[in-house]
Amino acid sequence: MLGACSSPSSSAKEQGKHISFLYNFSTNSLDPHVDSSYVPIRAGITETLVRLDEDNLTVAPWLAESWEGTDGQNWKIKLRDNVTFQNGKPMTGDAVKASLDRAMTESIAVKNALKIKSIQADGNTLQIVTTQPFPEFISELVNPNTSIIDVTETDVVNKPVGTGPFLLSSFTPGSKLEVKRYDGYWDGASPLDGVTFAFNEDANARSLALRSGQVDIVYRPEIESLDTLNAEPGIKVESTSTFRVHQLTMNMERPALQDVNVRRAMDALIDRQKIVDTILLGHGEAATGPFLPSLPFAPTYEPSPLGADAAVDYLQQAGYSLVNGQMQKDGKPLQLTLLTYPARADLPLIAQVFQSDAKKIGIQVEIRQIDTPEDYMAANRDWDLATYSNLTAPRGDAGYYLNATYHPDGALNFSGAEDPKLTAIIDQLNRTVEPEKRAVLAERAADYVHDNVINSFVLHPSTIVAYNEEKVKNWITTRSEYYMITNKLDVM
Amino acid sequence: MGRILIRKFLETLGFVLFITFISFLFIRMAPGDPVLTILNVDELSVSQEQVEALREEMGFNQPLLVQYGQWLLDFVRLDFGQSYVTGQPVMKMIMGGLPATLELTGGALVIMLLIALPLGSLSALYRNSWIDHMSRLLSIIGAAVPSFWLGLILIDLFGVRLGWLPTMGRDGWISLLLPSLTLGLAISSVYVRLLRSSLLDSLGQEFVRAARARGYSELRIFWVHALRHSLPPVITVFGVSLGSLIGGVVVIEVLFAYPGIGKLVVDSIRQRDYPLIQGYILVMAAIVFVVNTLVDLSYRYLNPEMKLKERKTG
Numbered sequence: 001m002l003g004a005c006s007s008p009s010s011s012a013k014e015q016g017k018h019i020s021f022l023y024n025f026s027t028n029s030l031d032p033h034v035d036s037s038y039v040p041i042r043a044g045i046t047e048t049l050v051r052l053d054e055d056n057l058t059v060a061p062w063l064a065e066s067w068e069g070t071d072g073q074n075w076k077i078k079l080r081d082n083v084t085f086q087n088g089k090p091m092t093g094d095a096v097k098a099s100l101d102r103a104m105t106e107s108i109a110v111k112n113a114l115k116i117k118s119i120q121a122d123g124n125t126l127q128i129v130t131t132q133p134f135p136e137f138i139s140e141l142v143n144p145n146t147s148i149i150d151v152t153e154t155d156v157v158n159k160p161v162g163t164g165p166f167l168l169s170s171f172t173p174g175s176k177l178e179v180k181r182y183d184g185y186w187d188g189a190s191p192l193d194g195v196t197f198a199f200n201e202d203a204n205a206r207s208l209a210l211r212s213g214q215v216d217i218v219y220r221p222e223i224e225s226l227d228t229l230n231a232e233p234g235i236k237v238e239s240t241s242t243f244r245v246h247q248l249t250m251n252m253e254r255p256a257l258q259d260v261n262v263r264r265a266m267d268a269l270i271d272r273q274k275i276v277d278t279i280l281l282g283h284g285e286a287a288t289g290p291f292l293p294s295l296p297f298a299p300t301y302e303p304s305p306l307g308a309d310a311a312v313d314y315l316q317q318a319g320y321s322l323v324n325g326q327m328q329k330d331g332k333p334l335q336l337t338l339l340t341y342p343a344r345a346d347l348p349l350i351a352q353v354f355q356s357d358a359k360k361i362g363i364q365v366e367i368r369q370i371d372t373p374e375d376y377m378a379a380n381r382d383w384d385l386a387t388y389s390n391l392t393a394p395r396g397d398a399g400y401y402l403n404a405t406y407h408p409d410g411a412l413n414f415s416g417a418e419d420p421k422l423t424a425i426i427d428q429l430n431r432t433v434e435p436e437k438r439a440v441l442a443e444r445a446a447d448y449v450h451d452n453v454i455n456s457f458v459l460h461p462s463t464i465v466a467y468n469e470e471k472v473k474n475w476i477t478t479r480s481e482y483y484m485i486t487n488k489l490d491v492m
Numbered sequence: 493m494g495r496i497l498i499r500k501f502l503e504t505l506g507f508v509l510f511i512t513f514i515s516f517l518f519i520r521m522a523p524g525d526p527v528l529t530i531l532n533v534d535e536l537s538v539s540q541e542q543v544e545a546l547r548e549e550m551g552f553n554q555p556l557l558v559q560y561g562q563w564l565l566d567f568v569r570l571d572f573g574q575s576y577v578t579g580q581p582v583m584k585m586i587m588g589g590l591p592a593t594l595e596l597t598g599g600a601l602v603i604m605l606l607i608a609l610p611l612g613s614l615s616a617l618y619r620n621s622w623i624d625h626m627s628r629l630l631s632i633i634g635a636a637v638p639s640f641w642l643g644l645i646l647i648d649l650f651g652v653r654l655g656w657l658p659t660m661g662r663d664g665w666i667s668l669l670l671p672s673l674t675l676g677l678a679i680s681s682v683y684v685r686l687l688r689s690s691l692l693d694s695l696g697q698e699f700v701r702a703a704r705a706r707g708y709s710e711l712r713i714f715w716v717h718a719l720r721h722s723l724p725p726v727i728t729v730f731g732v733s734l735g736s737l738i739g740g741v742v743v744i745e746v747l748f749a750y751p752g753i754g755k756l757v758v759d760s761i762r763q764r765d766y767p768l769i770q771g772y773i774l775v776m777a778a779i780v781f782v783v784n785t786l787v788d789l790s791y792r793y794l795n796p797e798m799k800l801k802e803r804k805t806g
Contacts, residue, residue, distance in 0.1 A: 026755065029577070029580060036577075108546060109532040113536045174749075175749055176661055200660050201749070202749075205643075208644070208648060372524035374533060375523050375528070409541065410537070410538075411538040
């Protein structure tokens, strides 16, 4: 504690039990219904009706105590009693309805996602009817943009009032916010007096801020600095797998890739463990399918043959042979265009590893850098493969990813998958309510994608957090990345 | 004076129209539009149809000229639009960040003056001495080192090792020190060399010799005659290099998490937040105009010859 007093943040420590947290994205608005950096929920200001249970990776009660909706369209949600907003007003059914209504007015994304036709509030119970049978409705309420706030407060952008353990005391757009303990928190007030939640987009600067003692917890320090951080006494580095997958998207509209054996060859060529070890320095998990293996609907896969020899075998089955060091079929060499983009720094490196491994078996891969993958891939079809990164179960349900990526209508269906069998499975999933049956269908869809190698999955990157372990107590690095500042967080 | 201002004003109007039109074209022609950000396709299930519908609703399917005309109409009504991302009025957001950026630019200029004035003067006065060699070496290093890297070194030294200064954020003047030092160091190298050569030029001029002949002290010759005479080219370059200074501010703001408009525009470019980018360009054009006018006016004070020329020709 003595040593800490010489650090620049000593003034903050005089306020009592205080933690400084540094996050890697900044925000200019705290409106929980539109802010896509989800700072209000991450900073412990707001809460949603349901949350993700990080241990079981299922949807768990939060502001809602229980829910029913066996037909998938008529939902009854019972709210928790005795919850108050940070201005002391009770959280009633009417207040929750007003908050959900506002979220749908302010954000077209929320409106699209919830598909709500009508909401009726009766005391602490909500009756919600969706526009269509929509079984993943409850899991969509995990979305931080559905946070419950008191809409009678006027300045939502700069001072949202929620139900969380911390209430906002000041906000500097793009720089930081200060929150202090809300004594009336329903789940037990925090032992901390306050938290500083600051932003810095530069990974190097984040690591240095932790080492200088200016902050206590940093999100995603620079991977290259981890050895230095680990060597520093009192700093702990923690990493946990996320719901994100780095994948190799295959453009099924290209003649060569219409052959499943060529796609299998591509899949076999990806040296997943090497990529995890060399590019992510071990901070990731090799992926077989899109979903994190710990999710209830992640299939267990039969190990398929991998490596250069397996790839050559597959290509031979597809009619290719090695002529003059080139993989050829009917006199034409196999040449592929691979898209990648710099916004996620590890993707271009993965592309390079793939390129060099492909070259070893006589395949020419041309790497093309693009800016915004979503736009480019949707508008241009002059490519074969693309590195892409996607959240596959952000709210603990497979519906989002399967619909967006494999349904013919999906906005992220860049592989151009239009497989009636797969579409039928997804359609059936969209009609199924019971979580167990949904899990079976999601698993079947993931199996189908795997068997037909519609896309190939490389790895699940980890979220890395470093913190001062001599000071911070009860920090949990969550997989969902939604819940950061909680009422359990404390100092030693 | 009045005529100059009116002429400047008309010039600016043309300039603003030109710059906003060109930037409008470039921003809209660049790949990507905000629809995907607004719909949050990264995390929410969206169909192609919904994407197309929003594109239509936001007018992105209209011809560029129609879209620009609409923007211009709003501009005349002093309506600069709202950010697609935060829903806040663009001008409110920019004005919120402007003080921080001006603070940082001001701090950098003070550092620059503190470095460039003495170093530039000394190397001109003691030409080819060790101080001249050292200052030239420093300016080469200064010009070669990227400012973000310099910033990281300063953070490491003053924040981590010595623990004297905060490494980020905006909490009073103390947090202004490191970012303005970084930016000031980065830009001062240009001015050290410029001031040196301009001073050498002045010191060789007739009027300096005349002043010497009159027996004025070297100190007075330097401050009153030579330095004043050598400032106009330095200030001209400053007017021109204002753009790169602003560019430098953007990098420094991101590195030090300093909440100015540079950081704001980086975010808005990433998210294709058109109204905010457009508003930023407008405000920057206005600032460049004001600074250039001040630069023009300052010549008349620094170099009385120009006032004479104007009288003769006008």
